[in-house]
Amino acid sequence: MARDRDLDAADPLAGFRDRFVVGDPALIYLDGNSLGRLPRATGERLERLVEEEWGGELVRGWDHWIDLPTKVGDALAAGVLGARPGEVIVCDSTTVNFYKLAVAALAARPGRRVVVTDRDNFPTDRYVLEGLAAAHDLELRWLAADPVDGPQPRDIAAVLDEDVGLVALSHVNYRSAAIADMAEITRLAHEAGALTLWDLSHSAGAIPVELEASGADVAVGCTYKYLNAGPGAPAYLYVRAALQQELRNPIQGWFGRRDQFAMGQGYEPAPGITSWLTGTPTIVALAAVEEGVRLVAEAGIKAIRAKGIALTEYAIELHDAWLAPLGFALGSPREAARRGAHVACRRADPRQLCDELLRAGIVTDFREPDSIRLGLSPLTTSFAEVRTAVDRLRTLAGG
């Protein structure tokens, strides 16, 4: 079976691997959906930023640093998120941004006290909503969605009524990689008078995210997965231009104020997306986001998506041939159009298998209760790595 070599030879994105630091070439890294690799350009950029800008320009660096949150936001909007300039800003963490937008969206639908979400939604999203529900006497209405296929439009339709103010879902499920139908779910939510809040953490940089075309209202996402911006890099948020007058940031900080450095009395929001800043943005980390986004934009999200499909199809083919006979079940949708860039393989003992893979130099991750995730980051993963990893997993699993 030399198909992996043929696939790698025909891969138009194969050259992008050289744009990243690959410290140990023998390491097989299938966890770029948790923390993406380090782009070479980022190391150089951060060194310049620290030594020349912070060290040399000192406080005068703010003359240009001040533009980074919107500049990188615009690059994300154009290259990754299918949004317009002035609709995306990079700041805070995904959690804090999710909180800001959830509070703002609910305030914009007064009287509607129900939030719809999914038991398999990413934990931080659920926890934020649970905190808001307890503090503000809201009802969380949990979808009855399939854990592999994720929330379907019919699941949403079944729980929508005139009490629902907000539907908050992940675009790609963190465990199964199921893609939610953003456009259709948003259409249903709007029909019922609710707003939609999307978490793009597991989709941005891996599949096309058409925020504008889908009608989505607001969204958040992290930058340290497929956008390769480093551990805990700042997150982003999106507010549709048409909603920017209506929604208001509940954390009123000085970076979100009009004419910030006048330090005047009384808060007035800055114009547009800038009002969603809170405190001082972390400049070193923001520069890493810019570099990561630049690489994704250069490769092009269509080419990335094509390779993501090819990688996951190949992994599923190997799963079916080698792992299914050993008692594994696929934990991701089989239909390529409904699946992001990772594949979950389910069996009763995945934690131990993950640990053994790690000792064998293959990084994957375990997700409760029974999944091994193979993260197939299109810019850095080869087909040969997929083959070697699944082959080793087969051996470890008793095959």
Next chain:
Amino acid sequence: MARDRDLDAADPLAGFRDRFVVGDPALIYLDGNSLGRLPRATGERLERLVEEEWGGELVRGWDHWIDLPTKVGDALAAGVLGARPGEVIVCDSTTVNFYKLAVAALAARPGRRVVVTDRDNFPTDRYVLEGLAAAHDLELRWLAADPVDGPQPRDIAAVLDEDVGLVALSHVNYRSAAIADMAEITRLAHEAGALTLWDLSHSAGAIPVELEASGADVAVGCTYKYLNAGPGAPAYLYVRAALQQELRNPIQGWFGRRDQFAMGQGYEPAPGITSWLTGTPTIVALAAVEEGVRLVAEAGIKAIRAKGIALTEYAIELHDAWLAPLGFALGSPREAARRGAHVACRRADPRQLCDELLRAGIVTDFREPDSIRLGLSPLTTSFAEVRTAVDRLRTLAGG
């Protein structure tokens, strides 16, 4: 007048300047209270962190990164803040932390709907409180404090009653450098049944902050001023151990949850100060905080304070001799014990003078409406720099 040279020769901290990157030795940098200089060790640490840890360890780096917020928090507690282990954590921005603690403190004083603060408090603190007041129907009660001397205990006593739930003040005023009497104001607040929330941004690393001894309830602060952690570096927050059961983080994120990586249903706070984390901490920036805090702890806050007093006394002496005859007035307390590590000089045309100083290679900053701040960061500022800067200011001001 060679006093500056004598003072520099006798300065026990003079050697610390070499621990920082000084790109242009001719530049006189009196704005370390806005953005501190780059420690040499930080450049090296960040390069290692990016290339070896992120680039080489990849997601496995989280095995040790996960401890950074509490580890650096403990270092801050011991070396800078006069707090105990487990009372301080590094995360988010000052603004977001201030929001979290203000919401939590008010929830712990149900029925009390008044927040006391100061018109001259740092803008982001005022803006956050104004947002909370509007959203939760609270009353903001503004102190009648002197803009130079800052809020006095008698000013607080005059506005306290049984409706006050929270007193939120800066420890050192950002413009005048006035030090508020944390212990006495906290005592008065407690007597009235209110909690205190302190912003330490302009005091931590410049003067001793005795959180434990003062009785302060909760506090926040930034790390990019006297702690030299870089532009927009993560902030910290303090919750007195005795209050950690009572106060609850309103932004419930996955990093604040017990047994985070189980990703289970339902939010349960992690034990202790960890519950105040929200989203994924920015690791590169956290490492810079650790290095900055390490330098301050090594120098010792007592030695830093002694030099801060000597520098500001010298600056005031020169102000009185050279600037006062030109129409300047001192915008900082004259009593050393009531003044932090910067000095404000007031006249009608400070913005223009700041710009001219900058063109002459002297970085200070302007604060509305009439102050030039001379930030005299004790680890990196020499007495000769103070003399040269005030001398040049005299010339530019028509002297």
